[in-house]
Amino acid sequence: PHPHPHPQLQATQTSLARQQFYNISHSTQTRLMQLWLDKGLYSPGDTLTAKCSFPHALDAACGKDSSGAAAGRARIARIAVTLCAQQQECESETKEGQSSNSVDVGALSLASGTSSKTTKLFGRFHAFCTDTASVVFSMVIPLDLPGNFSTELLSLSWYLSFRFLVAVHKDDAAAGEGGGDDDDDEVDDDEVDVCSGMMSYEKLQWRLPLNVV
Numbered sequence: 001p002h003p004h005p006h007p008q009l010q011a012t013q014t015s016l017a018r019q020q021f022y023n024i025s026h027s028t029q030t031r032l033m034q035l036w037l038d039k040g041l042y043s044p045g046d047t048l049t050a051k052c053s054f055p056h057a058l059d060a061a062c063g064k065d066s067s068g069a070a071a072g073r074a075r076i077a078r079i080a081v082t083l084c085a086q087q088q089e090c091e092s093e094t095k096e097g098q099s100s101n102s103v104d105v106g107a108l109s110l111a112s113g114t115s116s117k118t119t120k121l122f123g124r125f126h127a128f129c130t131d132t133a134s135v136v137f138s139m140v141i142p143l144d145l146p147g148n149f150s151t152e153l154l155s156l157s158w159y160l161s162f163r164f165l166v167a168v169h170k171d172d173a174a175a176g177e178g179g180g181d182d183d184d185d186e187v188d189d190d191e192v193d194v195c196s197g198m199m200s201y202e203k204l205q206w207r208l209p210l211n212v213v
Contacts, residue, residue, distance in 0.1 A: 009164075009206055024206065026074040026166065031055045033076055041211045042158075045143035048210075050160075052079060053134040077130050077201065078165035083123035083139040089116050089154050130167070147212035162206040167199040 009032070014021040022035040038049040056075035123139030141158070148157050 009204055011206065011208075022208070026168070028073045028168065030074040032074060032164070032166065033079075035208075041213065042141055042147075043213060044141055044145055044147060047138050047140050048083070049136070049138045050081075051134055051136045052129075054129055054132060073169040075130070075167050076164050077167045078126065078128050079135070080126040080163040081124070081137060081139075082121050082161045082163075083141070083158075084119050084121055084161050085145060085156060085158050086117065086119045087154060087156050088118075090152060141212060148210075158210040158212040160208040160210060162208065164204045164206070166202045166204055168202055170200050 010025045010027070012023045012025075014023070018039045018041075020037040020040045022037075023031065024033040024035065025031050032054070034053045034055070036051040036053075042048060054076055122142055125137040125139070127135045127137075129135060146156060149155065150157075
């Protein structure tokens with residue numbers, strides 16, 4: 001799958017054996033996080049295990065200047081991850097005198113004849129990581145739901161939704177905050193914008209599609 005980052009983020013993918021690695025960087029050319037996924041292909045019922053490593057904590061441990069470019073001018077203060085399944089119906093006209101078809105995909109009930117998009121949440125993890133070198137989380141892909149598929153009537157896709165609270169040096173802070181093209185607005189991280197010292201804070205999003213078959 002190809003990652004879909006927020007405009008302030010850059011994501012690069014590396015495959016090693018069956019594992020997947022992603023390097024996440026800020027627009028200030030600062031490395032924010034390295035994400036490791038235990039494998040690149042999942043099936044319903046599988047447990048997804050991931051590890052997030054934060055270079056800023058390693059830089060601090062090495063004694064680098066926290067205000068200089070060497071140590072990075074942006075760092076992740078908080079991370080929230082949600083396992084999501086998004087169902088989308090395609091428009092399908094119903095002939096007069098016929099009722100619209102209804103398709104039940106596990107816990108997801110879809111009716112053709114209208115166009116809609118719904119996101120279901122199946123796992124959630126969050127952590128404060130200002131002074132954390134790495135975090136590990138696991139989420140179970142429900143056994144009673146199908147993997148990714150797409151038909152003329154409907155489609156289902158799995159992905160991880162990442163939300164970051166990023167501390168950015170004020171000289172590099174973006175003019176606008178938040179936004180992005182992630183439309184799962186029902187995910188509420190209860191984040192509060194704060195501003196302290198030489199740092200300001202941005203809320204950024206990243207969606208990582210999953211191969212679930």
